Amino acid sequence: MKTNKLSLLFPDQDRVTYEMISEETWHDLGLDAVTEKVAAKPQEVPMIQQVMRSLTPDPAVTAFRCGVFEDILHHPEIREKMAKLLDKVKMFYDYGVVRRHENDESGVWDLMHRLEEYHDYIIAVEQIRECLADQDLKSEGMLNLREAVETIYRDNGFAGLRKDVEEMRVTASAVKSLTVGINLNDRFEAINLGLVSVNAKPFTRSGLLKNFLSSVNPKDEIEPEADWNGSTSYYPANAGTGLLEGFGHVAESAVILRNPLAMLSLARVPEADGSSAVPRQMDSAATMLTSRITRKLRDTLGKYLNISVKDISDLIPELTFYTRWAEYIEKRRAEGWTFCTPRVRETPGKDACTDAKGFYNLKLIAAEKPERVVRNDLAFDAEKRVYILTGANRGGKTTITQAVGQLFLLAQSGISVPAEAFDFDPADRILTHFPADEDKTLDLGRLGEECRRFRDLFEKSSGRSLLLLNETFSTTSFEEGYFIAVDAVKAILSRGTRTIYNTHMHKLAKELDTEINEAGRTGRAVSLVAETREGKNSFRVRIAPPEGKSFAREIAVKYGVTYDALTGKR
CATH class of the missing domain: 1.10.1420 (MutS, DNA mismatch repair protein; Chain A, domain 3)
Structure with a gap:
């Protein structure tokens, strides 16, 4: 830039x-x-x-x-x-x-x-x-x-x-026509031409144009000679350097050209009328006559402009950029959507913090009405550095993960954010690791490729970055994925990167204190749940232990996939 x-x-x-x-x-x-x-x-x-x-x-x-x-x-x-x-x-x-x-x-x-x-x-x-x-x-x-x-x-x-x-x-506006003299060869092709005069009136059918048309009619006699008005001069366009050498004389010839710059009005003739077919010598001749003025105009005004x-x-x-976002947000507010001005923390501390109130994903605007969208709160501080987000399928985990990234990117661009309030320390990087079904550009079918991508992201991150992981290490068996995820989260905590890890590995969230959070370390990983109510997704997140088996039990009972229901026992 x-x-x-x-x-x-x-x-x-x-x-x-x-x-x-x-x-x-x-x-x-x-x-x-x-x-x-x-x-x-x-x-x-x-x-x-x-x-x-x-x-x-x-x-x-x-x-x-x-x-x-x-x-x-x-x-x-x-x-x-x-x-x-x-x-x-x-x-x-x-x-x-x-x-x-x-x-x-x-x-x-x-x-x-x-x-x-x-x-x-x-x-x-x-x-x-x-x-x-x-x-x-x-x-x-x-x-x-x-x-x-x-x-x-x-x-x-x-x-x-x-x-x-x-x-x-x-x-220039006073000039309506030019009189040009053209010499022809035996095939009636222009071999050279010259500017005769600049006129304040346009040519009409009568007068010079009529005389020219009549002169080429076979029924009329072709004039044996070209007669010129004695008060004007003829300057061949293809005279080489001779024309430039005589430029001073032309510029001073006020009788012929009261102002050579007046010829510029020709530029207003549109190409569609056939003017592009005018021999190139015309432009050359006029340019020769006005080159000194052109050069002076460019030299005196060009640098300033x-x-x-x-x-x-x-x-x-x-x-x-600002205008289009202002128009967009103005319309959305009129529809009932909430936006606020982000606030940068005045006294940033050692740990990059964030406090978001009532935020939502911008993508929901195209699919839902504002009153139907659930708003959420989330905060990063010295204690809460990594959120392990679990919940049922289609419970809004990916939507919430995206929304957090949107808040940072919009706020650091200066744009009002989709939230009731947003106070934060800007991120030096926003890094994402999403699976293949949401990003078709990379083949994440192999665990090795997935691990390589994660390592690249981790090496770029710092304590002031934002890292968003969506089903990372889910391309292998549960036990293998869990084993890798434990070490990955521990490494993220050691760096202090603000992280949301959206995963189906409920065990990872359940065993944070025994496997990941170390005694004496300030920053910790926290379990965040996309909660359900009466077996339905609420699309609201809260800090709590993972629902895990209890939620699965509710679903199984609801749809009759328990042993008793399947075998007819009560």
């Missing part, structure tokens, strides 16, 4: 650090489907993903982004106007003047487009300034943007640019 002078994502451009979230983790957390709904256009999806996957652990960055997002969320008029204006800035930054090399020569058509791009840039800066001028902005990022645009607007170079562009556009346009255009992905 390139650093800019101006950013809505980073408060200090000299200290930009981030860790890229893997595509696998992004998919495991279910955010690929969510961002498709957040984006207004398909091409915005990778833009939003790029910002969110660039995870930074700096608490100051998270606080900075949260402030910017709150300003954009609470000022819909700003995001609507800014999005339209900055789209225009981005278009001519990507395809226009600032992408051309400094020494590139410009043709007449190209120069006219440059003139229009400069004009669009001026309008964009003025309207952005007006859009932000009287707004009650509170965030450091938006206040910096307002100050930067004001600085550009008051810069002497901008004032000069505005004056020169307006004058050149007025001159390259800096200021880039600073503003680089805000496009950032502003798009």
Whole structure:
């Protein structure tokens, strides 16, 4: 990610650090489907993903982004106007003047487009300034943007640019036609041409055009000679360096060309009308006559624009990211969904902590109504470092595991999170290990591959990371998986990584104090249960011993799969 002078994502451009979230983790957390709904256009999806996957652990960055997002969320008029204006800035930054090399020569058509791009840039800066001028902005990022645009607007170079562009556009708009002389060979092919005059009126059927059409009609006599008005001069387009050598004379010939730049109006002729068939010598001839003006325009204004346009255009992905999420959350809140501003802990301690109240998974928004979704609480602190999450199938274990990862990723991006309250220490990495039936990209059928993946994740983790394990070590027999899982959890505890281990190995959760938690160690593994009520999944989690056999017994009784029920005994 390139650093800019101006950013809505980073408060200090000299200290930009981030860790890229893997595509696998992004998919495991279910955010690929969510961002498709957040984006207004398909091409915005990778833009939003790029910002969110660039995870930074700096608490100051998270606080900075949260402030910017709150300003954009609470000022819909700003995001609507800014999005339209900055789209225009981005278009001519990507395809226009600032992408051309400094020494590139410009043709007449190209120069006219440059003139229009400069004009669009001026309008964009003025309207952005007006859009932000009287707004009650509170965030450091938006206040910096307002100050930067004001600085550009008051810069002497901008004032000069505005004056020169307006004058050149007025001159160009007065030109309606050019008179060109063309020499032909025996096959009626143009062999060279020259500019005769610039005219304030367009050609009509009468006059010169009518005379030309009549002259090529076989019924009429073809003129033996080309008669030229004595008050004008003819400059061959293919005269080589001679034309450049005589450029001074052409520029001073006010009788012929009152303003050579006026020829730029030709750039407005659309290709669809056949203008692309005009011999290339036309562009060459006009370019020769205006090359000095082109060079002067590029030299005096190019460097200034390259800096200021880039600073503003680089805000496009950032502003798009904030705007689309603001629109999405605004709509969801109107439907009854709860979102809150995440809070970074002001005094982070040795152990990275988290306290989430009333949180839920974003994926549920597309499938359920807000009143039907069960909200949960979860906290990591110095004592609780690893949760062994057990429960019945389809009890919400994977959904809750994903939701915790979503909270961190959204919060560290500055976005309001799906919860009633969320206080946390940012994670330096978010790491996931999900099974094959939820991630088709890797073959997890072999235990060796599964162990290798876990080791890679463990080596990347730290005491400030978030590790989410979903049915890890479940591709082998229960006894083998249990044996490996005990050592894995003990190693995670030694590192202090915040972890949720979603598993069917109830024995692992039941024997934490005898097999995993060591006496004298502060951080401990805790049993977390996706509880059931009257044999039904409640989708609520709580700290408790695993239900294990008792739940299985309830299910067996309910469906008549006990010995007595099967054999007819009571």
